[in-house]
Amino acid sequence: GEQVEQRPPHLSVREGDSAFITCTYTDPNSYYFFWYKQEPGASLQLLMKVFSSTEINEGQGFTVLLNKKDKQLSLNLTAAHPGDSAAYFCAVRTGGYKVVFGSGTRLLVSP
């Protein structure tokens, strides 16, 4: 079945720096891709969903890139601030209704 590898597991950056997280998946038939954010004590919240191989900037200070050829999904926070400190999870929808998650990246943004 689908496997999703997420890197890095922990990331610490200074305010204003960029933070880059990447996921590699295995099933070439995967067709929908997600980034979720989980703040301490809160539920997972959808940050972005991606369908086609395209670079998208939602205007919230981050960019998502999907490379279906290499089966990679990435999230780049372009100018991180302390409020971005959270756990970030990528997720991949495979055949049917199954959604497989990466193991998460704990991001810490220090002032």
Next chain:
Amino acid sequence: DTTVKQNPRYKLARVGKPVNLICSQTMNHDTMYWYQKKPNQAPKLLLFYYDKILNREADTFEKFQSSRPNNSFCSLYIGSAGLEYSAMYLCASSKGERLFFGHGTKLSVL
């Protein structure tokens, strides 16, 4: 209301005893999921309901049961809890691509 509610937030259980976790949503979503989340690990899909059809993952098939008496409610049942069941259990629902998550139930098995 776009919330998924899970009860309780925390649950203690004894080894060998049954555990029943509850999830509800009022968004009329057709699919409801249960994930198991352990520290520093990916949320692991246990099972999901599409409408009334239950789909259980092969490697957890015999460990977890579930019921969905109506569109809004879904339960996760462990017949005999073991120490390895200690984890956060996340319920999610969807109608379309996006999953909406509850806060989870943290199960501690002693």
